[in-house]
Amino acid sequence: MTELNDLTPKHAAVLVASQSVADAELVGKLLQDEFHNVKLSTKAEFAVDDFETHRPSVLVLAFDTLDAAQRYYIGLYRMSSVVHETRHRVIVLCNKHDVWTVYDLCSTGHFDDYVLFWPATNDAPRLRMSVHQALRIMTAKAQAGDVAPRAAPTGVAAPRQQQAKPVEADTDTVVLGVPTASAQSTHSSAPAHTPLPKAAGVEPQRLAVLVVEDDEFQQKLIGRLMNGLDIDVLFAGTGAQAIEQMWEHKPDLVLMDVGLPDTSGVDATRKIKSIGQFGHVPILMVTGHSERNVVVDSLKAGAADFLVKPFDKNTLHEKLRQFLPALAS
Structure with missing residues (x-):
């Protein structure tokens, strides 16, 4: 729960997100005179990490277009495991052509407030006032006992509402989501993922x-x-793209390279496994080495098995059939 004194202008976390460093710095400077904890997020590959690190009470979307602001915010809900539980309000900066569209988005709860800002602002205090109002509303709700996190944007389900069915076994005897006590040995080669039966017809x-x-x-x-x-x-080339593909296509299995440009394969695996809807999907780590620390960290993150490079067609097919029984039928 957020403490009330954290919602004062001196302490409240404000995050300005934009694809433009110059725009983010402009907005940041307009706010920093009155708000002392303003951070900027300008690199798409670090968007989720920036949000999860700063846990903002107020998120300011300073993108060139409304579409870009929507993509960023929906992306947060699809890729972050903490945005759903973080109390925050969202202010979007827009141009005059998008006023009525963003008004509709705010009135339906997709965003909380908007400021007519682009291409140049003639009312800089309006942005500051919007942040003040956001903090006052959050303070009033907290004082009234309403500390519920913000609802997800329309059409995006929160991972915590998409929990996988629990395994009927003692939690102390479950490894990688597979019962291991009387049901089977921890060294069993039985697949960790069994496809759901198809409906007749x-x-x-x-x-x-x-x-x-x-x-x-x-x-x-x-x-x-x-x-x-x-x-x-x-295919996905980064950890962020991998989670986007998970939400869009819901694959049955993931081959995860250990080294990625935006994160490690271990961290990407941990993020995917933190989303309840994907908890059952087996992730096989693809690595050019098999150091003990890599193996241990991958297993802790939720990986089901490994493929060590170089591997041939037969090895790959055998591994896929092990975790995707439908391929063998």
Whole structure:
């Protein structure tokens, strides 16, 4: 729960998000005279980390277009595991052509307030007042006992509302989501993921495998090795893109490279596994080495198994069939 004194202008966390460093700095300077804890977020690859690090009470979206602001905010809800539980209010800066559209978005709760700001502001105090009002509203709600987190944008379900069905076993005897006590040994080769039965009369959906690998050559190589399997192969080059693909396509299995440009494969695995809807999806770590610390960290993050480079077609197919039984049928 946020303490009330954290919602004063001196302490309240304000995060200004923009794809433009210059725009973010401009907005930041307008706010910093009255708000002493203003941070900027300008790199898309660090958007989630910036939000999770600063946990802002007020988020200011200073993007060139309303579409860009919406994509950023919906992306936060799709990729962050803490935005759903963080109490915050959202102010979006817009131009005169978007006023009525953003008004509708605010009136339906997608955003909380807007400021007519672009291409140049003639009412700088209006932005500051909007932040003051946001903090006052949050303070009043906290004093009334209303400390519920902000609702997700329309059409984006919170991970905590998408919990996977619990495994019927003592929590002390579960490893990687598979019962291990009397049900099976921890060394069992039984798959950690069994596809749900298809409804009668419904055309079964093709299996999908997400390959998270930033090297284009490796992407093509793995794609070729999967030729002959009845699956759709998806690709992501960063951890952020991987989570976007998870939400958009809901793959049945993930091949996760240990080294990624924006994060580590271990951290990306941990983020995916923190989202209840994807907790059952097996993640196989792809690595060029098998150091003990990598293995241990990956298992702790929720990885189900490993593929050590270089591997051949038969090895890959065998591993996929182990975790995707439908391929063997």
